[in-house]
Amino acid sequence: MNMLISNIQRFCLRDGKGIRTTVFFMGCPLRCFWCSNPENFKSEIIKYNKNGTEKTFGKIYTEDELFCEIMKDKDFYENGGGVTFSGGECLLFLKGHTNLLEKLKQNGVSICVETCLNVPSENIQKVKNYIDEFFIDLKVFTDKAKQINCEPNKVISNLKLLKDKNAITTFRLPLVKGFNDDKDNLGIIKNIIHKFNPNCVEIFSVMNLGKEKYQSLGLKVPDLKKFSPSEMENIKTFLDYENLVINKF
Numbered sequence: 001m002n003m004l005i006s007n008i009q010r011f012c013l014r015d016g017k018g019i020r021t022t023v024f025f026m027g028c029p030l031r032c033f034w035c036s037n038p039e040n041f042k043s044e045i046i047k048y049n050k051n052g053t054e055k056t057f058g059k060i061y062t063e064d065e066l067f068c069e070i071m072k073d074k075d076f077y078e079n080g081g082g083v084t085f086s087g088g089e090c091l092l093f094l095k096g097h098t099n100l101l102e103k104l105k106q107n108g109v110s111i112c113v114e115t116c117l118n119v120p121s122e123n124i125q126k127v128k129n130y131i132d133e134f135f136i137d138l139k140v141f142t143d144k145a146k147q148i149n150c151e152p153n154k155v156i157s158n159l160k161l162l163k164d165k166n167a168i169t170t171f172r173l174p175l176v177k178g179f180n181d182d183k184d185n186l187g188i189i190k191n192i193i194h195k196f197n198p199n200c201v202e203i204f205s206v207m208n209l210g211k212e213k214y215q216s217l218g219l220k221v222p223d224l225k226k227f228s229p230s231e232m233e234n235i236k237t238f239l240d241y242e243n244l245v246i247n248k249f
């Protein structure tokens, strides 16, 4: 089975330990209106026009081709670096590619995933033992979850699957003003953090990062308001977790 990838970004420093090669899968179950990679909503090649030139998002890779692309950066993985699978939602697809994961492990490449965990539990069961590090987005656990197709119960039951796994886990909270910053949602997230005890929690104010992409794709550009430093500090205090940092993505 082949994979549809929108981008392979090299020398990434924020997607796990060491230097990472980040692979972006196309296709996601959610529709976060603040998403900075809207080209990855659907698992299909997209053609668009930029200044009169036709461009494409998306390229199909076989497992061998993707393995070779990742291994081009092998010399930079020495200090714990490796590959980070992102998206879109990489865990929709990786269960069909355990051969690739196995081959990466055999070659000493650390594997990290960035996920919203809004996937069938079998997708997690199938790949979790290959993964060294998880970045898990916690977005919304109130009724508003429907607005972005998120299923909070699915996310929580998948978190339970990872609880005893010996992997580094970071929870990431993308804060969207007026959407998921209410006390109800933050209260639920606080409980989740304290119950699952991740290695680290990162909170950040979402920004209009994908403006050009939204325009290219003919989508409405989101109008996002940033949190002030003091508002971020208040949320940090409310969540009250020792290993919590405010990120300025």
Ligand code: SF4
Pocket (backbone or CB within 6 Å): 028, 029, 030, 031, 032, 034, 035, 036, 037, 038, 040, 087, 088, 089, 116
């Ligand atoms: S889960 Fe991530 S990739 Fe998917 S829509 Fe939300 S922000 Fe975008």
